[in-house]
Amino acid sequence: MENKLYQGDALSLLPTLEADSFDALITDPPYASGGVTAAERRRPPSEKYQQTGQRLLHAEFVGDERDQRAHLRWMVMWLSECQRLLRDGAPVCLFTDWRQLPLTTDALQCAGFTWRGVLVWDKTEGVRPQLGRPRNQAEYVVWGSKGAMPTSRMAPVLPGVIREPVRRVDKYHMTGKPTALMRQLVRICEPGGRILDPFAGSGTTLLAAQLEGYRWAGCEMTSHYARIAQERLHDATRDAMT
Numbered sequence: 001m002e003n004k005l006y007q008g009d010a011l012s013l014l015p016t017l018e019a020d021s022f023d024a025l026i027t028d029p030p031y032a033s034g035g036v037t038a039a040e041r042r043r044p045p046s047e048k049y050q051q052t053g054q055r056l057l058h059a060e061f062v063g064d065e066r067d068q069r070a071h072l073r074w075m076v077m078w079l080s081e082c083q084r085l086l087r088d089g090a091p092v093c094l095f096t097d098w099r100q101l102p103l104t105t106d107a108l109q110c111a112g113f114t115w116r117g118v119l120v121w122d123k124t125e126g127v128r129p130q131l132g133r134p135r136n137q138a139e140y141v142v143w144g145s146k147g148a149m150p151t152s153r154m155a156p157v158l159p160g161v162i163r164e165p166v167r168r169v170d171k172y173h174m175t176g177k178p179t180a181l182m183r184q185l186v187r188i189c190e191p192g193g194r195i196l197d198p199f200a201g202s203g204t205t206l207l208a209a210q211l212e213g214y215r216w217a218g219c220e221m222t223s224h225y226a227r228i229a230q231e232r233l234h235d236a237t238r239d240a241m242t
């Protein structure tokens, strides 16, 4: 099966993909976070995730405005669709922040996956300091599997904390993840396996998969980011051939 990035709504695209055809789900869905009240969460991502007064460095993206109950329902809907696409024993990794950590562990389990742990992404002291409060220095990867996940799988020991700063030169999306972080994370998939990312954004998971020798498929709804992802993946393929 060829590597492919689909542009559109994951909820419509996932049902068109072949059952039992992926070896890992690794994704960074919209968090629907960035505030305590429903009104605060309905604000555009630039108001929630960029510092006040900063010029717009990256385009807005869709799907981040749901209130808590709608977000949980939506998470369970697409995760349930991924159940069908994954092979037995496949690992699942879902990015989230401190606010949405409980919802994300619930969603994983409601969709029928086995919850196995939480990995910490330490963004380092480069994040915004808060006077009199701890820095919000971490995001989280809720991880689990489709049923049993034997330790005899052909995957290496992975770190429980990955310390990796966000670097401007490696950031192609408003909430883009560092390529080095994703290159470590994709190794949870057995060598040569096929990785699914239904919320590809600027394509960092898919790029990391490609650089680490995996096959991949992904979806992205915001056309601006789907284009950026295509370009990054195209450049990586070209570089590998020269």
Ligand SMILES: C[S@@+](CC[C@H](N)C(=O)[O-])C[C@H]1O[C@@H](n2cnc3c(N)ncnc32)[C@H](O)[C@@H]1O
Binding pocket: 008, 009, 010, 011, 028, 029, 030, 031, 061, 062, 063, 064, 172, 173, 175, 176, 177, 178, 198, 199, 200, 201, 202, 203, 204, 205, 219, 220, 221, 222, 225
């Ligand atoms: C948190 S971002 C992913 C960023 C990515 N990890 C990166 O490094 O660039 C989530 C992405 O999901 C996309 N998205 C939101 N709802 C979607 C949907 N229903 N189907 C497909 N993509 C969607 C958004 O446009 C956004 O780009």
